[in-house]
Amino acid sequence: MGRRVGPIQLSLAGLVLVACVVIPFLSWQGTWFGRPLDDETLTQYLADQTKSRRVQHALAQIAERMERGDPEVAQWYEMVAQLSEHPGSEVRVTAAWLMGHDSTSELFHKALLQMVHDEEVLVRRNAALALVRFGDDKGLNELRAMLAFPVDAGQELLTLSPDPEHVWESLRALALVGGAAELQLVDSVSENPHLSEEVREQATLTRQAIQTRLAAIEETGTRSQK
Numbered sequence: 001m002g003r004r005v006g007p008i009q010l011s012l013a014g015l016v017l018v019a020c021v022v023i024p025f026l027s028w029q030g031t032w033f034g035r036p037l038d039d040e041t042l043t044q045y046l047a048d049q050t051k052s053r054r055v056q057h058a059l060a061q062i063a064e065r066m067e068r069g070d071p072e073v074a075q076w077y078e079m080v081a082q083l084s085e086h087p088g089s090e091v092r093v094t095a096a097w098l099m100g101h102d103s104t105s106e107l108f109h110k111a112l113l114q115m116v117h118d119e120e121v122l123v124r125r126n127a128a129l130a131l132v133r134f135g136d137d138k139g140l141n142e143l144r145a146m147l148a149f150p151v152d153a154g155q156e157l158l159t160l161s162p163d164p165e166h167v168w169e170s171l172r173a174l175a176l177v178g179g180a181a182e183l184q185l186v187d188s189v190s191e192n193p194h195l196s197e198e199v200r201e202q203a204t205l206t207r208q209a210i211q212t213r214l215a216a217i218e219e220t221g222t223r224s225q226k
Contacts, residue, residue, distance in 0.1 A: 045058035059083075059091075099112055103133040109134050113136075132176055143178070164196060167199055171203055172206070187207065
C-alpha cells in the first residue's frame, strides 16, 4: 500500500511498543544483559560472530543508552544495521526491536524494510512494529498476520487465536497505519471470546482510530476538490 501516516499520527507512533515480542530473546536462557559494557567491549561484542548472546548484550546496552538520549550510540548504527543479515535469528529479532528506538535513522529504516520479509516470523513482526514508528505502513501484511491465522479445515475456514501479546501490539500499530481493509480483521478480534476483555477493548479503540483517520482523509480530499 505504501502510504505514509500524517504528522499527528506520526507523533503518536512513538507510543507503539515493540518490546513484548522481543522479551523472550532478551531473557534467552536466563541471560542477564544489565552488566554495563565500555565502548571497546561493546564494539567487540557487536562484531562477535560466534556468540549470539554477546551481540544481544551489546544491543541491549545500546538500547538503554538510546533511551537516555546518548548521542554517542550513533557510532554503532552501521554495525547494528548489518546485523539484519546475522545468521542467528535471535540476533535479528533483537536488532529489529532496537532499530525502532530511532525513527530518524534512514539507515535503520532501510534495514527494516528488508527485515519485514525475513524468514523468521518474530523478526518480521518486530520489523513491522518498528516501521510504524517511522510512519511507514509497509509492514501491514505482518501486522495483519499477528491478528489471525486462517486454517483450512474441510469446508470451513477456522481462525485460531493468535498470541494475545502480539495481537495487542498489532492493534496499537494498526490504530496508526491501518485502513479500511483492516477493519474486518480488527472486528474479528473484538468478537473473539478467547481473547481478554482488555485486548478486545483495544480492538474497539483501533477501529475508532482507523475510522477517524479515514474520515479526515475523506474530508481533506473533499476540500481539495472544491
